[in-house]
Structure formats: structure tokens, C-alpha cells
Amino acid sequence: MYFASDNWAGASEPIMNALMRHKDGYEPAYGDGPICESIEQRFQEIFETDCSVFVVGTGTAANALALSALTGPAGTVFCHKEAHIRVDECGAPEFLTSGARMWGLEGRHGKLSREALQTGFQEVPHGVVHHGQPSAVSLTQATEVGxxxxxxxxxxxxxxxxxxxxxxxxxxxxxxxxxxTLGVTPAEMTWKAGVDVLSFGATKNGAWCAEAVVFFNKDYAKDFIYRRKRAGQLFSKMRFAAAQFEGYFENDHWLDNARHSNAMAARLVKGLEAMDHTRIAWPTGSNEVFAIVPKQAAQKATAAGAVFYDWPSFGLAPEECPGEGESLLRLVCSFSTTQAEVDQFLDCLK
Ligand SMILES: Cc1ncc(COP(=O)(O)O)c(C=O)c1O
Structure with missing residues (x-):
């Protein structure tokens, strides 16, 4: 019963098979070979546009490097208060942008609102040397609270x-x-909606170490090869990082994995909603479920071998927060979560 995180899961078979396919022989190093080229073409097909794609090893590197391409000196990036770039990346975005500020804004359900953004623009207006330069807005999709x-x-x-x-x-x-979940195309959820640069994650969805920075607005990509190299993210055997995407996209494997983990999360939600003493903290749109359960029930599940994180209730209204004797749990499903695991966990909470 592993619900700690989707990156506790292993790597899925098509991805490992793709790695095995490329294990022999020789290929130019540092991303100059045919695999990296074909992966970029694959991204262009999937996103239906002529985007530039740079493979990196972690989500933190993808975010911090992407933002470094969007900010000038003394930049400010507006994001949700709980955004991973602001809370969980150990200052990497600030470091790689040479000190841009991650300006946290309030927002219900882990999302930025237009009003919050307007407040941010008022707090850091253009043209005031003391405030620095507003440079970008960062949205997390799916958000940190699912x-x-x-x-x-x-x-x-x-x-x-x-x-x-x-x-x-x-x-x-x-x-x-x-x-x-949205049932839209990758293009509709990104460049057609105005996104300039995407940190595209695969690790949490079945890869073992594969993320990509995708530039829809290529003007921002012009120095990126240097930014990536300088950050130590240009792997010499880049073909193995790229090959993971070959397996990821094959036969829509990535979409199948995501559908499966979302379906397991939906099963959890259904089971939790059927219990009188549990409730869902934020609407579940992806593979992460946040549930408020009695502490005793959570302890019982832990004793039975369930693994999950207790989660802080930042962002919940006072009346929505866990009460005395309750805990807020984060339960993350992955491509390898089984129905049996979900049902066993639900039984523990009953
Ligand atoms: C929303 C979000 N962005 C970025 C990351 C960063 O990924 P990594 O741990 O690979 O640096 C995570 C990881 O938990 C995440 O949840």
C-alpha cells in the first residue's frame, strides 16, 4: 500500500524496454545522435507545433532552467504560494535565475486566480528599480494539491x-x-492557451529519470544549451535520458499510465466519500488525493503497512481544516498502484 508518492514507484516496462533497445553500440554523445533528434520530432508531433525540446534529469532542473530563460536581471516570477518552485526546490529557481524572486500568491484549491495575479502585478509593478522586473507567471498543472x-x-x-x-x-x-482528466490535446493545454515554456514531467508517470523543457516560444530557447550545460544537466549519454521518452510515447503508453493512476485515485475518492468519518480536502483532478481522516484510522492503516505522508493544511479555510483527532493525508497513486492495494487501504480506514 504505497501512497507516499508517484516517484516511489518503479519504471514501467515499455520504458525499460526502450532503454534495453539502445544498450549496445555507439552514438554521438551529448544529445547529438539520432535518438535525441527523433524525440524532439515526437514532441513536435504530439504538441502539433515546431517546439524546441531539451531533456533534463529532474523536475527541479526543468523548472529552474526554464525560469532562468524567462527572467532578466532582478526578475520576479509570480506563482501560487504553495508552488513547488517556491516551496520545494531549495532555492534552485532563485539560484539558476541569478536571484529572481518567486512571488507567492494566494489562491483557492492550489490555483492562481486572476484577482491574485492582479494583486501580484500591483505589488511588483513594472518600472520601479527598487522592486526589480516582473518577468513570468508560473502555473502548475496538475497543481500541488491535485x-x-x-x-x-x-x-x-x-x-x-x-x-x-x-x-x-x-x-x-x-x-x-x-x-x-481534461480530455484535451497537449496543444490545447499549452501553447494554444498561451503557455510559452513547459516543464514536461515523465518521471512521476513511469519513467525513471526523464523530464523535458519544451519551448513553444523559441525566442526564449536561444541560450538554453548553455544554461543546461552550465547547470550540469547535459548528460554525456543523453541517449538514455531521451530513450525513455521513446518508450513513454509508444502506443500512447504515457496516457495509459496516467489514466490508470487517475483511475486508482478516483477509486480511493469513491471509497473515502462513502465513509462517514472521512472527507476529501481538495477536489481530485489527477492522481493525488488529499483526505482528512481520523488519526486512529490513519494509525491503523500505517500499522497494516500503508505508506503515505501527513500533509499540512495550508490553503484550507479554517472550517475545512482537520479537527482535533483528525489528520490530513496525501495519497498518491501511480501506474503501478493496484485496485487490491486501494481496497486494502480503504478497508484499513473503515
Ligand atoms: C509539482 C512538482 N513540480 C516539480 C517537481 C520536481 O521534481 P523533482 O523531484 O524531479 O526535482 C515535483 C516533485 O515532487 C512536483 O511535485
Whole structure:
């Protein structure tokens, strides 16, 4: 019963098979060979546009490097208060952008609202040397609390960002999970909605170490090869990082994985909602479920071998927070979560 994180899961078979296919022989190093080229073409087909693609090893590197391409000196990036770039990346975005500020904004359900963004623009206006330069807005899709922006919301926020001269970044560590729930195309959820640069995650969805920075607006990509190299993210055997995407995209494997993990999350939600003493903290749009359960029940599940994290209730209204004797749990499903695991966990909570 592993619900700690989707990156506790292993790597899925098509991805490992793709790695095995490329294990022999020789190929130019540092991404100059045919695999990396064909992967970029694959991204272009999937996103239906002439994007530039740079494979990196971690989501933190993807985000921090993507943002470094969007910020000038003394930049400010507007994001949700709980955004991974602001809270969980150990200052990597600040470091790789040479000190841009990650300006956290309030927002219900882990999402930026137009009002919050407007507040941010007022707090850090253009042209005040002391405040620095507003440079980008970063949205996380799916969000840190498992909710989703609709395409319309992304389009509106992007338009607002553009009206204020800012670039738009999307942290897509769980891009596939959001995509299959919304039932839209990758293009509709990104560049057609105004996203300039995407951190495209695959690791949490079955790869073992594969993320990509995808530039829809190629103007921002012009120095990126140097940024990636300087950050130590240009792997000499880049073909193995890239080969994972070969397996990932084959026969829509990435979408199948995401559908499976989302379905397991939906099963959890259904079971939790059927119990009187549990409730869901944020609407579940992806593979992450946040549930408020009695502490005793959580302890019983732990004793039975369930693994999950207790989660802080930042962002919940006071009346929504866990009460005395309750805990907020984060339960993350992955491509390898089984129905039996979900049902066993639910039984523990009964
Ligand atoms: C929303 C989000 N963005 C980015 C990351 C960063 O990924 P990594 O741990 O590979 O650096 C994570 C990882 O948990 C995440 O949840």
C-alpha cells in the first residue's frame, strides 16, 4: 500500500524496454545522435507545433532552467504560494535565475486566480528599480494539491500575463494526469492557451529519470544549451535520458499510465466519500488525493503497512481544516498502484 508518492514507484516496462533497445553500440554523445533528434520530432508531433525540446534529469532542473530563460536581471516570477518552485526546490529557481524572486500568491484549491495575479502585478509593478522586473507567471498543472486549471483558466491567466508583458511557464510534473482528466490535446493545454515554456514531467508517470523543457516560444530557447550545460544537466549519454521518452510515447503508453493512476485515485475518492468519518480536502483532478481522516484510522492503516505522508493544511479555510483527532493525508497513486492495494487501504480506514 504505497501512497507516499508517484516517484516511489518503479519504471514501467515499455520504458525499460526502450532503454534495453539502445544498450549496445555507439552514438554521438551529448544529445547529438539520432535518438535525441527523433524525440524532439515526437514532441513536435504530439504538441502539433515546431517546439524546441531539451531533456533534463529532474523536475527541479526543468523548472529552474526554464525560469532562468524567462527572467532578466532582478526578475520576479509570480506563482501560487504553495508552488513547488517556491516551496520545494531549495532555492534552485532563485539560484539558476541569478536571484529572481518567486512571488507567492494566494489562491483557492492550489490555483492562481486572476484577482491574485492582479494583486501580484500591483505589488511588483513594472518600472520601479527598487522592486526589480516582473518577468513570468508560473502555473502548475496538475497543481500541488491535485486540482486542475481548465483550458479556459489557463487561457485567461496567460492573456493577463501577456497583457502585463510577462512570459508564461507551466510546471507539468504531472502533465499527463491533468491532460487525460481534461480530455484535451497537449496543444490545447499549452501553447494554444498561451503557455510559452513547459516543464514536461515523465518521471512521476513511469519513467525513471526523464523530464523535458519544451519551448513553444523559441525566442526564449536561444541560450538554453548553455544554461543546461552550465547547470550540469547535459548528460554525456543523453541517449538514455531521451530513450525513455521513446518508450513513454509508444502506443500512447504515457496516457495509459496516467489514466490508470487517475483511475486508482478516483477509486480511493469513491471509497473515502462513502465513509462517514472521512472527507476529501481538495477536489481530485489527477492522481493525488488529499483526505482528512481520523488519526486512529490513519494509525491503523500505517500499522497494516500503508505508506503515505501527513500533509499540512495550508490553503484550507479554517472550517475545512482537520479537527482535533483528525489528520490530513496525501495519497498518491501511480501506474503501478493496484485496485487490491486501494481496497486494502480503504478497508484499513473503515
Ligand atoms: C509539482 C512538482 N513540480 C516539480 C517537481 C520536481 O521534481 P523533482 O523531484 O524531479 O526535482 C515535483 C516533485 O515532487 C512536483 O511535485
Amino acid at each position: 486540482t486542475l486549471y481548465s483550458v479556459e483558466e489557463i487561457t485567461q491567466l496567460s492573456a493577463q500575463a501577456k497583457d502585463n508583458g510577462l512570459a508564461v511557464h507551466m510546471d507539468g510534473a504531472r502533465f499527463a494526469n491533468a491532460l487525460v
